Amino acid sequence: MNSIRNIKKFTTLSRLVTCLRNDLDSGANNFSLIYAYNGTGKTRLSMEFKEKGKIRRRGNNPTISRDTLYFNAFTEDLFRWDNDLASDTNRKLNLNSDSRFFSGFQELALEEKIYVHLKKYADFDFRIDYQNWAVSFSRIESVKDRGQTEPTTQIVDDIKVSRGEENLFIWCVFLAICELAIDQQEAYDWVKYIYIDDPISSLDENNVIALASDLAKLLRTCEDKIKVVISTHHGLFFNIMNNELKKHKHKCYFLYKNKHTNEYQLQSTGDTPFFYHVAMLKELKDASDANPCRLYTYHFNILRSIMEKTASFFGFEDFSSCVSGIENEALFSRALNLLSHGKYSVYEPQAMGLDNQQLFKNILDAFLQRYPFQLPNIGEVVQPTTSISPQTDTPQEIQT
Template sequence: MANKPKIHDYKSLNNVVTRIRSDLKDFDYVLLFAYNGTGKTRLSMEFKESAKKKGSGKDTLYFNAFTEDLFYWNNDLQGDTDRHLVVNSESAFFSGFKELALEEKIFAYLERYADFDFRIDYEKWQVRFSRDREDNIKVSRGEQNLFIWCMFLAICELVVDAHVSYAWVKNIYIDDPISSLDDNNAIAVANDLARLLKSGKGKIKAIVSTHHGLFFNVIVNELKHHNTKVHFYHRATGTDTYTLRGTDETPFFHHVATLGELKKAVEGDEIYTYHFNMLRSIMEKTALFFGSKDFSSCIHGLDDEVLYARALNLLSHGKYSVYEPREMVADTKELFKKIYSEFIERYRFELPEITGQQEAAK
């Protein structure tokens, strides 16, 4: 469907970091889509450490799997009544945190995702949770991750506002903030993150990496008009070569990942109304690529063209339909499957060959 852009090969994570830092000289945001097992978390740590290696000191506030390790549970195995989350206050993540009392900022985010409350003991660095009238509850893994994420967003607000406690932060690096979250919260997380980053108007650079097609689709759509560079990041199994492919060089390339999410939804018969939004978004990009201004060109000439267009217009209405997630009734599911199947039949999307050597490894 298009001339394939060059695939840039790198012999080490450090070389990938060099490329990303170079991108940040020209772009405010760098977005990476990568499958699990390609070293996304190691890349985020290598990026963080690279500034120290050059002697310029720390410059990156990061959120990744190691961030979640800054918190661990005391389950009160003896009394089974005083369960609380313990915070590793030695991390730079919590610079000036005690003096700032961020509960209000944290809760402003948390109430969008969850129905529990929390209280931070800054003397003992402990967090206790409550729900309804029950105190010291142990929240689920997903709820815990949401709380940590909301704490991170509250800190990012301080970074964007140039608070003195976080004046050292020049970059924010976020790797897969959605572990253990369902699709609905994944969309909400992407929305909140994009809104926060845009509020900084490029004053703070940001890198976001993820394996989650839906999350990636939302964050790309939100930031695509805000000086953003988008890459497909990959490391073939059994090799030490890392590849970057600029997906903004190939229209809608990253939407192939979203098609994978839709395929999974169709095969699992777990289809929600917001999947119509995702499918329409892909059709719009496809139509633009072929010179048409309207997604309807993607279904033009099909036997049920009018019905398909009406369904895509009606059921993709609204921003992402995430705050009212509704599973489709059986008839609507079958309609979605037909539209999806005929679209895929017409446009035979394939992932590019990413193991070929198109440039000498750097």
């Protein structure tokens, strides 16, 4: 069975941005989720989106107005470490105070908002020095001196946090600013769009889940106020955002660049199992095959979601059709029903027990045997050229 999908082609990122903005402005959706591999041009796309919203007014008092609050690699570059190489004691994170990104920091008590988010992910504290526009970090540590029977706690100041912790702090700063924009505080009342590009660099899988769930919760409060675009190469993050926003007006896209024509090609995935699901299956397979095993209870949620999209693609009424007729069909269907109904274990993800690990592996292997998606090797690109036929269970050429 051949599948025909509409693919929009753009010779420039500028034209692609115009399409995305028109779609958001039309009211067709409030959230655009874009999955794309690294090297496609996601960061350049976010900057082009930001530039498209600038209006330059010339004359005696030239001004530039803008409409997009963005998070990407350029945002992270607004924070720069000073490791105090001379004495190695007064370490701090410098802020680029010239950026409009930091408007309203001091006046709007941003520290309180930042800390509310940060305490969910990390165990360190921070202090902002507005005179020098620098952030210092501290952590409470346990110390046991010689002769003491019980350890005591002390605050260690001016610590160097890890790269992952640094990224979490920067992300929490951005979330706090998003809150101000959603509340239409004067310093950020110019924000009409929020563009987020890959906020999960240097984060482990557990923090990715927490971050995605918290972000979706915040974004749901801005629906119809501010339009949002999110681009990512991370399958787990994309899948969670898609699930969290499924009851709201949103569209999912796969973006890739044709190496032969240099065209950007944007494909709406709708409710069909598209290429981010292939990436998700790859992550599930890697977690399943790892030694030691890296399976968590939320992986049942992800596997069921992929099966539901696959069933929808083939016109089946229920995801259980994906395991219909195979050995242990009843057990697999019942297990997915029971073990995927819980919410994501956001803050305390639970590792699967040995029995559930084996059960998960059996279900995943049976699914992949019936629907032999070609899972890429690490770093290998999945090209949008195949689908699976329910009649033959073999790859078929997609006619575009």
